[in-house]
Amino acid sequence: MADQATVAHSAAPEKKSVFSSWRQKIIYIGFVCIFAVFAATLSDQGFLDPNNLLNIFRQTAMISVMAVAMTFVLAAGEIDLSVGALAGFSSVVTAMAIKVAGFPAGVVAGIGIGIVVGVFNGLVSTRIGIPSFLATLAMMGIAKGVSMWISATAAIPILNQTYAYVFGGGNVGPVPILLVWTAVFAVVGHLVLRKTTFGRRVLATGGNETAARYTGIDTRAIKMQVLIVSSVTAAVAGMLYAGRLQSGRFQFGEGDELSVIAAAVLGGTSLFGGAGTVIGSIIGALMIGLINNGLILMGLEYSQQLIARGAIIILAVALTQQTRRQT
């Protein structure tokens, strides 16, 4: 039980902003530090080259986009492990639909797969009562299996140039279109989480489900909705993979679920629900992209990259957790 002194201290008014708590500040400081270190040590390898920096955005766009949706899922106290496999699945389905019926059909098919998988995940976890961890873990296998099967494990090329432009390769002026996609998801996601009743209900559901339910919030519907949002977003990420690499492959997005969850947690989203920021998740995703890029430029082998990346992520999360405990 908190005694008088603690209460008086902690109840003191505090300025709240996007950069409110220490936990969130740490990620921004960490981001700047890593950037500075790479800028100092890797400038000869072309780290600061505008093209390289834009490439970081291109490479992390899919993780960023999925991290926005994952913020909602985690904030609601759930988790979605199927996003990576679903991205690959949607890339395959989109590519096949474009081949048969053209650009619009491809978009509809990709989004449609996202909705179907999301509804399935949602029903399994909210109606049957299987925890989302298991429901989406199972879906990860199913999505990968189906996409391997229908594509016969082969890449399906996308020859539609409009699609490739809009969903990956294009530029709006000097800005890569993938950066535009990221920005749109970030802004919309941020506003929805912070400024709409849906976002508030998501945070309430994850913060204290019983209390939320007694306040009249349909927490099952909220969980269902965040899982659908997550799946549709993962499907869009798969379509971005397909556009950028002009093909559909079941391998796209493989293992992304872990990067996405790491990005959200790095950004200050709680794995236990109730708290999260979309901007933080985007920064978290960029930080992972930054680390990947730097390690490649350093000339590390893939095996070494994996080790270094893991160590950096543990360090970063440990720092954010530490600050939380102190407050």
Add this chain to the structure above:
Amino acid sequence: MGPGSPVTGRSSEPANAVRMTDIGKAFGGVQALDGVNLEVRHGEIHALLGENGAGKSTLLKILRGVQPPDSGIIEIDGVPLIEHTPEASRAAGIAMIFQEMSLIPTLTVAQNIFLNREIRNHLGLIDDREAVRVARRLIEEFDVDIDPAAQVSELGAGQKQLIEIVKAVSQKTKILVLDEPTSALSSAEVERLFALLKRLRSEGVGIVYVSHRMDEITKIADRATILRDGRHVITAPLSALTLETIVEHIVGRRSRGFSDHSAVMIRQGLPLLELVNVSGARKPRNVTLTVHAGEVVGVAGLLGSGRSALARLVYGLEPVVVGQIRVKGRAIAASTPRTASAAGIALIPEDRLRQGVVIQHSVANNIALSVLGRISRRSWISRVAMDQIVVEQMRRLRIKAEAPETPVQALSGGNQQKVVLGKWLATDPDILILDEPTAGIDIGSKAEIIVLIRELASQGKGVLLISSELPELLAASDRIIVMANGRTIREFGRRDLDPDDAVTTDAAERLQRAEQRLQIAIQEASANG
């Protein structure tokens, strides 16, 4: 306003705020409620009493729309409630404040107050700044000093409780249900809560008040409904009920245990636990006390007085900064739970569900957990040895469970607490520290636990008993130490509180006098400490 509005054109007599008639509810084969009635008038505080498992929570959950009744009628202001959902009950003007805190800890005070009815700007986006402004006005109206922009997880228990009430009242609540609202409050906070409830009563709100603390009930309630075993026993004005009759109705037999305290013998042995000028990082401060073999030392004080900190410190959960702890005359160097346990100290913590038991595990596994070393050989657990210990503790403590294999979560609060006791008694400790051992459990189990504490003392163990319930402290303790602000302020022997020259020989009345003396001492201590 919807289904909750009073219907005009009915009888001239004002309708009851709530009228629940002949409510029945079964879970599986168990009849939780059987033909229960509850009537709450506008502008009254109505106590709902009964032991744990008597059906109070079920009845309230039905009222709040969380569970549908199997049979019976609920009328709000004379209008039958047709739909049984939280939303429908809410719309009818029913708000409930639960033991488990019905706030979202990760949101701010203002965000909680306006949860699910957020203030929005012309774009349809949530306007948190306006919410803070309105919330501040609401909070000030209740004469409370809480920052509406603060995150709820940063508030103290009392502040949370008040915010819940502000939240409930701000949404046109006509019926306010409070379930054990004071279990985590200091007495100053309780006073503030009561002032608030009286104000709401004068404004015509019907209040249903559930508590195990009879002193509160007699202080604040107008009428009481008592349930026992899922049945309605009596509804009567409190002026027509004495404490004895209330307890009699609740328990269904004349209660013993609390009243026969004066029969306790004082027989002191050697000092078992000695604290010499002990201070923690913040609390406790400069505490010197001794617990002898065969003695129960009670520790009284308000929340935050350092009672629990003292317990944690003795058990090695918090570091001793200054001073010395001696067990049987030998100083413990660096105290950790391991060394404390090896020295024969056992702590039965306040929060039994989080700190005391693994709730999904069976009674047997929980009891055996503390003695795994003793009942196993090369890591293999001996079933026979385990059964022996488990059965012994279950019998000794009269744990009511279908079988040793029953999961602890299926037991009542009182029996869960007995499992925690059994777990530590199995280690055969010399010194027992009990922190609020009867919090939230029914009166029958309370009395049993007090008898058990006396039994342990008579077997030569030393007991340090921390409790907020004074009758229990008085019934069980040989000496009572009053703490405030981390210090021991006063010490009472039994005779100081219950002198032989007392005007009456009636045990209940003597207990009441002793309680008054102790209560005054606690209040003085915290005022001067």
